[in-house]
Amino acid sequence: MSVLIYIELENGSIKKTSLETIAYGAKVAEKTGGKAIVLAIGSADASELEKAGRYGAAKVLHATDQKLEHENSMAYADILVQAVQQENSKVVILAKSGLGDAMAARAAARLKAAVVSGVTQLPETDGVFTVTRSVFSGKAFAKTQIHSEIKILVVKKNVIEMDENAVATENAEIVPFSPAFREDDFKATVVQVEKANTELSLTEADIIVSGGRGMKGPENWQPLVDLARALGAATGCSKPVSDLDWRPHHEHIGQTGIKVAPNLYIACGISGAIQHLAGVNGSKCIVVINKDPEAPFFKAADYGIVGDIFEILPRLTEAAKKLK
Amino acid sequence: MLAYYLSFYVNCEDKVILRSVTIHNHMTMKILVCITNVPDTTAKIAFTDNDTKLNKNGIQYIIGPYDDYALARGVEIREQSGGTLTVLHVGGAEADPQIRKALAIGADDAIRVNAEPLDSYFTALQIAHIAKQNNYDLILMGRESIDYNSGVVHGLVGEMLGIPSYSPVMKLDLDGNNATITREIDGGNEILKVSLPLVLGCQEPIAEWKIPNMRGIMTARTKPLNVVESVGSEVLTTPEKYTLPAPKGACKMIPASEAETLIRLLQTEAKVL
Numbered sequence: 001m002s003v004l005i006y007i008e009l010e011n012g013s014i015k016k017t018s019l020e021t022i023a024y025g026a027k028v029a030e031k032t033g034g035k036a037i038v039l040a041i042g043s044a045d046a047s048e049l050e051k052a053g054r055y056g057a058a059k060v061l062h063a064t065d066q067k068l069e070h071e072n073s074m075a076y077a078d079i080l081v082q083a084v085q086q087e088n089s090k091v092v093i094l095a096k097s098g099l100g101d102a103m104a105a106r107a108a109a110r111l112k113a114a115v116v117s118g119v120t121q122l123p124e125t126d127g128v129f130t131v132t133r134s135v136f137s138g139k140a141f142a143k144t145q146i147h148s149e150i151k152i153l154v155v156k157k158n159v160i161e162m163d164e165n166a167v168a169t170e171n172a173e174i175v176p177f178s179p180a181f182r183e184d185d186f187k188a189t190v191v192q193v194e195k196a197n198t199e200l201s202l203t204e205a206d207i208i209v210s211g212g213r214g215m216k217g218p219e220n221w222q223p224l225v226d227l228a229r230a231l232g233a234a235t236g237c238s239k240p241v242s243d244l245d246w247r248p249h250h251e252h253i254g255q256t257g258i259k260v261a262p263n264l265y266i267a268c269g270i271s272g273a274i275q276h277l278a279g280v281n282g283s284k285c286i287v288v289i290n291k292d293p294e295a296p297f298f299k300a301a302d303y304g305i306v307g308d309i310f311e312i313l314p315r316l317t318e319a320a321k322k323l324k
Numbered sequence: 325m326l327a328y329y330l331s332f333y334v335n336c337e338d339k340v341i342l343r344s345v346t347i348h349n350h351m352t353m354k355i356l357v358c359i360t361n362v363p364d365t366t367a368k369i370a371f372t373d374n375d376t377k378l379n380k381n382g383i384q385y386i387i388g389p390y391d392d393y394a395l396a397r398g399v400e401i402r403e404q405s406g407g408t409l410t411v412l413h414v415g416g417a418e419a420d421p422q423i424r425k426a427l428a429i430g431a432d433d434a435i436r437v438n439a440e441p442l443d444s445y446f447t448a449l450q451i452a453h454i455a456k457q458n459n460y461d462l463i464l465m466g467r468e469s470i471d472y473n474s475g476v477v478h479g480l481v482g483e484m485l486g487i488p489s490y491s492p493v494m495k496l497d498l499d500g501n502n503a504t505i506t507r508e509i510d511g512g513n514e515i516l517k518v519s520l521p522l523v524l525g526c527q528e529p530i531a532e533w534k535i536p537n538m539r540g541i542m543t544a545r546t547k548p549l550n551v552v553e554s555v556g557s558e559v560l561t562t563p564e565k566y567t568l569p570a571p572k573g574a575c576k577m578i579p580a581s582e583a584e585t586l587i588r589l590l591q592t593e594a595k596v597l
Contacts, residue, residue: 010510071509073479074488097510098475098492105479106489108445114560115444117474130564135472139369142472143564144443154476187488188518191504201511207596231597249494249529250512255365255470256389256528264596274366281569285594287586288575298575302594307580319587323597 002037003029004089005057006080008099009042016204017095019055023162024122024155025093026056031125032091037061038172039083041068041076046174053172055162061087061177067186070193073102075185081110082179084150091123092152097203104152113150120156137255138281156282157203157261196250205234207264208283210253212238212276214269214290214309218246223313224268230320236260238270254279268309272297289313353407353498354458357398358451358465358477359426360388360441361419365470371566378566387422390466394524396531397496398464399430405498408432410458414441414450420549428536428544439554443561444472446554448480453555455485460521461501467492467525478525488518491525 005025007018014022022038029036038057040049042064049060061083068075080103084092092107094100101117108115116131120141124130128145131153135142202208209228215221221235228235235251242252253260255275261282268289270276277300280286288301289309298304305312363369364384372379387395395411402409411431413419416438423434435454441447455463468475475491482489494513495506503522506515536544578586591597 008510071514073490074482077479077483098508099510101475102479102489102491105444105448105476106483108476109448109480109483112560115474115476115480116561117444117476118472135566136363136369137365137470137473139569140371141567141569143567145562145564146560147562148560154474184486185488188516190514190516192515193509193512194514195509195512203510250508264590264594278365285590285596287590298577300572301575302573303586303589304575304577305580305583305586306577307583312580312583315583316587319584320597323587323591 001032001090002034002087003032003091003093004080004084004087005036005038005093006100006103007038007040007052008095008097009040009044012044013048014040014044014051015095017097017157019051020157020160020162021093021095021155022052022055022057024160025091027122027160028091028093028125029056031122034090035059037083037087037089039063039080039177041079049174050171057172060172060174062174063177063179065181067181070190071099072185072188073099074106075181077103077106077110078182078185079177079179080107083177084111090150092150094152094154096154096156100154104154108152111150111152112148113152114146114148115152115154116144116146117154118156119153120159122160123153134282137278138259139278158263158282158284196248200232200234202234202236202251202253202258202260205260206262207231207233207266208236208253208260208262209233209266209268210236210238210270211241211247211268212270213240214271215241215246216269220310221247223310223317227266227313227317227320230317233264233266238273238276267297267301268313270297271295272300353401353405353462354460355398355402355407355409356412356455356458356460356463357391357395357409357426357431358412358463359391359395359422360466360469360471361385361413361415361422362388362469362471365389369568371568375566376563385418385422387426388466388469390468390470390525390527392466392533393528393530394464394466394526395426395429395431396534397526398462399534400531401462401498402430402432410435410460412451412454413437414439414447414554416440423549424544425536427547427549428540429534430540431547433548434550436549436551437554438551442559444474444476444480445560446556448477448484449556450554451477451481452484454552455481462520463523464526465524467527475525478523482523485521485523487521487523489523489525490516492527493524494527494530496524496526496530
């Protein structure tokens with residue numbers, strides 16, 4: 001028996017959330033007395049994939065094929081199923097993302113496995129296998145017992161402390177994996193892929209600087225972008241801001257946008273509607289800067305400054321630059 | 325295809341030709357929209373029965389906000405292409421007001437699978453079972469429910485039916501049997517073309533939410549709401565206990581005149597820089 005961990009690649013590198021997933025999977029393998037095996041789909045150098053060993057993986061199955069160039073959850077899920085069967089895996093771990101959920105779901109239907117998404121802790125493995133997950137948009141947690149033979153967990157970001165080299169393993173062994181393909185999984189034609197021209201995606205970022213209607217207009221975004229740059233942060237926005245087209249939709253954080261869980265979330269001129277909080281309540285530390293001392297967001301914040309954003313932001317940027 | 329219809333024209337009576345051409349131009353679409361019945365976004369969440377059940381007292385229930393987008397787009401497509409739109413819910417009779425609302429917004433009929441939606445797998449199994457009996461061209465639902473936030477039911481249903489599934493879908497256009505979809509991917513979006521049937525998890529801005537009008541509300545009362553029993557009894561998961569997050573400590577306020585100290589506190593106290 002083994003634990004199988006699917007990792008996502010971006011431009012040939014293992015995504016940070018996926019490194020966390022490896023560390024998580026390795027701990028589960030340790031608890032259940034099996035090996036942690038990683039599955040990677042797409043192009044990546046062996047030197048990059050070997051990193052998986054430092055987070056606790058014993059082996060990396062690597063599937064590459066021209067057909068797999070575009071993110072294809074159906075084909076990827078089929079490959080995942082083949083890997084699970086080959087390695088006799090009883091626990092399957094994926095990082096929470098659109099792709100992670102889709103692959104987990106399709107694999108679960110094939111394997112008749114329970115799938116639990118939004119997992120926030122290591123499972124309890126003495127007795128009935130029990131996981132804890134986030135429910136009601138972060139307003140509560142649910143403990144869930146899993147009874148199926150194969151268990152599929154989709155794990156949220158920032159769930160465990162990650163420590164590179166924490167595990168004294170050699171570099172992971174890289175094994176080419178050549179799955180069979182189902183023709184039906186390749187029916188779609190990808191017409192266009194638009195990726196935001198930023199180095200950091202919101203779901204991956206450790207720090208996010210986000211702006212709301214208090215920014216007063218798209219032309220005023222530069223001080224916010226400057227602070228983000230000084231902190232190595234990604235930029236986000238509230239729903240009204242994306243609705244007004246001040247910022248692109250993929251920056252919209254909240255209940256109906258992207259849900260984020262960075263270490264640090266800095267909200268500038270965002271009042272803190274409950275729909276926005278639902279998208280950020282996984283953050284470790286929240287800073288709110290708003291001219292209105294009554295803004296509800298202060299109740300959910302760790303640090304707050306009441307004042308003029310346009311006066312405060314440049315000063316924070318200067319202070320942040322001095323850190324480096 | 326043109327030659328086929330021309331030969332038809334030569335060989336057949338007018339009546340028959342008219343019918344076949346109509347079918348060719350306006351494919352009668354069969355649409356299924358799956359809705360969840362969930363606590364309103366602003367609901368205060370609390371638990372009862374030794375923290376094993378949601379305390380439903382004072383909670384207002386709504387159609388899931390993402391499902392509302394799916395329903396709105398489904399109604400638009402149904403209005404443009406004809407055909408039928410069925411709304412499906414897995415759950416108890418307490419959801420009937422929300423199902424009637426969906427009928428008032430524009431669904432033609434409704435099916436309620438009369439069973440507690442135990443988990444994603446069980447719910448997907450019910451949807452797939454109904455779908456197998458009715459051969460829908462398009463199965464729409466929200467990207468996730470806002471109670472369990474799993475976002476896996478569309479994928480499960482797709483695989484159970486052996487058809488493609490995509491989520492989150494922000495734009496959907498149809499040309500006969502061919503769909504053009506814009507879906508969100510990490511850090512951007514992707515446009516793809518794929519033929520029906522499909523299962524799609526929807527999110528904004530696929531359509532604007534629709535509010536039922538008086539005529540819709542009146543006609544919804546007499547539209548069929550069929551209650552059926554569930555299939556499959558294998559339990560893959562059981563919920564054990566709910567907990568609330570630890571209460572947040574007080575917010576530390578920093579005077580605007582000393583804004584710079586924030587950076588130092590984030591580094592030395594919060595240790596996030």
